Amino acid sequence: MAITKYLGTETEFGISVVGRPDFNPVLASSLVVNAYAAEGRHGTRWDYEEENPLRDARGFTQPGAAETAPEEDVGLANSILTNGARFYVDHAHPEYSSPECSNPRDAVIWDKAGERILEVAAARAARSLPVGDPDSPSRVVITKNNTDGKGAAYGMHENYIVDRALPFGELTRQLIPYFVSRQVLVGSGRIGNEYGLSDVPYQISQRADFFEVEVGLETTLKRPIINTRDEPHADPERYRRLHVIVGDANMIEVCTYLKLGATALVLAMAEDRALPPPPTLAEPVRAIHAVSHDVSCTRTVTLEDGRELRAVDLQWHYLEHARKYAEEGRAPEWADDVLATWERLLTAIEDDPLSLDGVVDWVTKYQVLRRYVERDGLDWESSKLKLIDVQYHDVRQDKGLYNRLAAAGRVEQIVTEEEIAHAVHNPPSDTRAYFRGRCLEKYREQVAAAGWDALIFDVGAETLQRVPMMEPGRGGADMTAELIDRSDTAEELLAALRR
């Protein structure tokens, strides 16, 4: 039986100081993060004890890899929020890492909460900027996208808890054809490409062009389709955390939902050995570019056995098996709804991709751009189209184009604004994020440091007291709500925990 797929997203947001193009992006990101955290509270230190981004899932630790060690980032803005998320500066971007969720719909809610947090933080940060020209004061624009269209890429990563008993090689073989093809359903779309191809004015994925190898540890150079970082942030004997770096950040809730739900199902099937040998691609890196470059979604890619299949055929392979898996009663209870969405979108992409206007990000943005091309006779190189490509992802609810489309009822939504507003301040109730969030809310002064798998309390004793949380599913409201409710101080809480 597959283990519960605790999951979440981490997003590096684009940041731009309008009116001050020379403004240092690391400093701007720090201002944004600190502006949100500065509600009269002192910061809680991040606990790096269990962090090791150079540990490789293939069983070794990479010497001298070109990855920033976390210590170098210490001192940059870094906060832990009452909703259980981490909000910090990473690689010159503000990054929001959602709390651990137990199902894909919750993960959508806490992912959206991240957009709202960035919106508030950027507005507050703008007030701390030098005024400059009083007629057009500097502003901070935050975008939930993955490329500036000028050669830079930054990530939206998905995290899934996976059973360590599943060999990593098997995981890799099953996932590569799935990741190469899923972009037709959940890509965010972008103008242009990284290869100077004049016949690709618009493509399906923001990220695809930046992937150069099949498997590897790097995340900023020679990006791999399968990232091997092995930092479980949980009991390392039992779990892996699969760190998926190949996806796009989505604005449309349906896309985030399907991206997370379908991937979690593929992982569960792999754990349960419910998948046959995969449709192995002859050249996965070439295929991920080719699929992204074909907005008609009809081009084929070559398999190792010589067959030619479309991205939709590869997706049908996984969907068919997922359906069977659910029919056999082996899938989680949320699977039926994910399967229905998967099937609906896949059927539509196969029949007429453009029919998914308002449902899939790359199609929705593409349709807006095409209408401008048609009405105003614009060229795909025009600044106005490039601006629309960026501003679609602007997190401001009054200026972001996705947000305007949503407000006008032109986009399908699956969660409510009330749920999102609640998630800005509160953790999910059924994972260890509940304990983290509630403790920060109630005992912040006594939380010396926090990490994904531990909280460290300073209650004035000789030594700090570490509360390990090695099981992502333990520490929810069922176990700790009553305990926290009746403990007025951290001392009382720790005493109760010891009993």
Added chain:
Amino acid sequence: MSDGGQVRKNRPKQDEETQEETAEGTESVDTSDVDDLLDEIDEVLEENAEEFVKNYVQKGGQ
């Protein structure tokens, strides 16, 4: 590969249901008045597109 047949797409058994669902999904999304939409977008777009795009330069991340 022995599972070759499974890669081929089986038309879903619940085809009618799916079609209905698709129709509903599309109905709830209003994409008719395209001119209004573009006018509305024009109102909120950053004023100087060329300047904004020129200055929109990000550092590489993960």
